[in-house]
Amino acid sequence: MPELFPALFGGPAAWRDLPGRGLLRATGGDRVRFLNGMLSADVAALREGSVASALQLDRKGHVLAEVEVIALPGEIWLDTSEAAVEPLAAVLERHIIADDVKLENLTGRFGQLALEGPGAQAAAAQLGAPGFAPGSARRAGELLWLAGGVLSSDGVRALGPQDAIAALRARIALPPIDDEAAEILRIEAGRPLLGVDTGERTFPQEARLERRAVSFKKGCYIGQEIVARIQSRGGVNRVLVKLSADAEVARADEISVGGRSSGRVTSAALSPVSGAIALGYVKPEDAVPGTPLRIGSVAGVVLES
Numbered sequence: 687m688p689e690l691f692p693a694l695f696g697g698p699a700a701w702r703d704l705p706g707r708g709l710l711r712a713t714g715g716d717r718v719r720f721l722n723g724m725l726s727a728d729v730a731a732l733r734e735g736s737v738a739s740a741l742q743l744d745r746k747g748h749v750l751a752e753v754e755v756i757a758l759p760g761e762i763w764l765d766t767s768e769a770a771v772e773p774l775a776a777v778l779e780r781h782i783i784a785d786d787v788k789l790e791n792l793t794g795r796f797g798q799l800a801l802e803g804p805g806a807q808a809a810a811a812q813l814g815a816p817g818f819a820p821g822s823a824r825r826a827g828e829l830l831w832l833a834g835g836v837l838s839s840d841g842v843r844a845l846g847p848q849d850a851i852a853a854l855r856a857r858i859a860l861p862p863i864d865d866e867a868a869e870i871l872r873i874e875a876g877r878p879l880l881g882v883d884t885g886e887r888t889f890p891q892e893a894r895l896e897r898r899a900v901s902f903k904k905g906c907y908i909g910q911e912i913v914a915r916i917q918s919r920g921g922v923n924r925v926l927v928k929l930s931a932d933a934e935v936a937r938a939d940e941i942s943v944g945g946r947s948s949g950r951v952t953s954a955a956l957s958p959v960s961g962a963i964a965l966g967y968v969k970p971e972d973a974v975p976g977t978p979l980r981i982g983s984v985a986g987v988v989l990e991s
Contacts, residue, residue, distance in 0.1 A: 690874060691803040693958040695861040698805030702863035703855070704798040704836065704843070708771025710764040710778075714786040717762050724778060724908060725753060726890070728901035732757040737823050737832055739899040741890055742766075742774055743909030747916070749888050749895060750774075752880055756823050756832065765845070767880070768793060797851030802841040802863060802871065809860060810842045829854065837863070837871040870955045873963050876928045876990055883926060883952040883965055891916050892967070893926045894991075924949055924967040929979070931962040931986035939964075939982045943972040951981060963989075 691698050712721060722729040727740030734757055742751040751770035756763040766774055771793050778789055801809050811817070815831045816824045820839075823832045828850040835841015844854055863871070878884055878893045890896040890913055902917055916922060929941070929951070939951045949967040957963050964981065972979065973991040980986065 688804050690871070690957070690959050694867050694870065697861070699801055699803040699809045700861045700863045701799060701801050701858050702837070702868060704800055706768040707798050708766045708768040709792040709796055710771060710775055711790045711792055712762045712764065713760065713788050716785040717787050720782065720785045720787045721755070721762060722904065723906065724781060725755065726900040726907060726909070726913070727755055728904040729755055729762070730904065734759050735823055737821055737834070741895060741899045742777070743913065745908055747889055747909040747912030748886060749880065749884055749890055749893065752899065758823070795847065796845055797848045798843060798845045799851060799855060800835045800837070800841055800843045801860070802835040802838045804840055806835060806838070806841045813854060813857060815842060815844070837868060837875060837877070869953070870957050873928070873953055873955050873965055874957055874960065876965065878926055878965065879953065889913065889916060889922055892922045892924055922970065925970050925973045925991060926952070926965055926967055927973050927988050928990040929964040929966055929981065929986050930960060930989050931964060931981050931984045933984045934962045935964050935981045935984055935986070941966050941968055941979055941981055943968065943977060943979045948972045948979065
């Protein structure tokens with residue numbers, strides 16, 4: 687929502703450091719085919735200079751990691767959380783048998799920051815970022831600029847060597863996004879955080895991750911059969927929704943609809959625009975926007991599903 691950034695930061699854009707990121711580089715002639723069979727995105731459809739969100743799933747279709755797939759000339763970069771990068775690399779290495787694929791862990795050598803908000807692209811241009819379309823990546827000097835922020839769809843990210851990111855950071859004349867503001871932005875955007883809004887047995891459709899990180903048109907990949915079956919037949923017992931409440935609520939608060947238990951809150955914040963907001967799981971029949979409910983003893987309503 688456009689009014690959120692002025693309310694939080696006094697203007698249309700702000701910036702945030704993105705420490706704790708993990709980065710893998712895949713090279714070799716089979717890299718596209720191999721990664722297409724390992725991740726949920728259609729890696730084979732990516733052109734050089736394209737970026738796509740993907741998931742790493744286990745064989746039962748549960749979400750293990752979120753991955754940004756960055757297609758570059760002669761290589762593919764996989765951007766994920768620092769906690770997920772070594773398990774991801776281990777799984778990929780285990781499946782490389784006769785494939786012409788080489789993996790290199792670049793974690794720690796590169797930094798990353800994000801400019802967020804409706805004014806992010808204009809701010810990035812003033813910092814020397816090239817113009818680019820949604821879903822694209824373009825280089826400018828030592829930096830790789832990526833369309834899309836981590837907290838807002840109209841944001842941009844810069845990825846590059848640590849010293850280049852430090853030099854860029856020193857030139858930014860925008861307010862920083864602290865942890866509290868980042869949580870507000872994330873919940874307002876309805877973006878689940880792995881490990882907080884998901885667990886080891888979460889399916890993509892439960893957390894609504896299939897909307898931006900799963901291709902249902904490509905061939906087989908690990909976990910594909912289960913995810914495709916859920917998509918075609920349904921079958922999840924809960925779905926993540928964005929909620930509004932009449933007063934502040936907290937993580938793990940029970941959500942009830944019509945006097946019966948429906949689920950629990952997974953994330954909560956107080957927004958300067960929307961008031962008390964939350965993400966939480968409810969039964970599929972309760973996920974219709976406008977559905978009245980109670981979060982503990984507080985009245986609330988489903989905003990988005």
